[in-house]
Amino acid sequence: MPQLTAERREELLALLDDQERLRAEYPAVAEYLEVSPALTGTGDDVADAAFELRLLHFMTAGTSVSDPYWEIVGPLVQAQDGRRVLAPTGGSRLAYAQTVLHQAYAYAVPSPETVGWVREVVAGRKLVEPGAGRGYWASRLNSAGIDVVAFDAQPPNSEPNPSFPRAGTRPLATWYEVQHARSLLEVKADNSGSVMFLCWPPGWEDPMASDVLAEFEDSDGECLVYIGEPPGGKTGNSAFFSALAARWKLESVDSQYVSWWNLNDYAQAWVRT
Known part of the structure; x- marks a missing residue:
């Protein structure tokens, strides 16, 4: 208790x-x-x-x-x-x-161990998070000393977001500054020195994951932290996983990641080949 x-x-x-x-x-x-x-x-x-x-x-x-x-x-x-x-x-x-x-809060659970693992992957670089939702992960990562830029196409503090509904008079709408943007390039045009943090992107063949990965590649991004389920699961789309298989290499997996009993998600770090 x-x-x-x-x-x-x-x-x-x-x-x-x-x-x-x-x-x-x-x-x-x-x-x-x-x-x-x-x-x-x-x-x-x-x-x-x-x-x-x-x-x-x-x-x-x-x-x-x-x-x-x-x-x-x-x-x-x-x-x-x-x-x-x-x-x-x-x-x-x-x-x-x-x-x-x-x-x-968030779909994935930001345990202290996983936050520490992300900090090791980032290694002092800037981190950009598309689809940040309420910014809960951004808040936890920033509290660990990571420089985070978070954005969402529907920030819950400025417009309705069905995944993070605004309810009641007291709960926080966001836990971190979440910019309103529909494109990674609106927020950061050059990602050569950045890590992209993609946490539970929408599934069911929604193109968000593959679109933002393509933008990250086009802006010279070379390191991705992905938290979600494997191909065929509840996150990402087939084009996203195909791009990872074709142009990226799995570098690290967080062995301490915490998942809900009914989900099959994990935390991975990928680098460009």
Whole structure:
């Protein structure tokens, strides 16, 4: 269980007692707390209760906590078949919480180990992140000393983004400055000394991944960090994976990457051949 001060316990009790305020300020949390009792847990009632307390505490803590996503999910990490996985037993309740956390923070989990691995790959260079969403990864990477430029075609702080809906009066729209741009070249025309960070690009043959990779290549980019699923999965498109196979070489894989139990994503570093 998270260690709460007496003052924080009183704040949470007051929030739970005022359902109108909870729904107005934190509608995703309110809906989760209403629905979750009817859903199947992981089989460990104590762990499930601790998880829900962490979710309530950290999702309503505002800017007082620098990395709420990891604070919520970190205790769920277990080893499974050589991978680090969140709650291998899963369950419909956790699957619902997963969507809430995806929309609030990011699809991929920025564990401290993976942030450190990215820092080693970047090695002092500038990092540019297309499709940055709420900028949660950008925030964590920047906190590790990486110079990050983040952009998105639909920054949640300036226009509607179906992947990161704006809900309630309190949650942050973005965790980092996310520029509004539809093209990598609008943000950075010369990428010869940059690393591109592509995290969970849209799948289902959406051309975003292959388009931005082509722009990166055309602007002399030579190092890519890709976080997502393999070909045929939920991220990237066939043209993107074909380009990697044809013109890039896999240089490094993060062995400490943390994935949700129901996903098959990983973190890779690629260099131009």
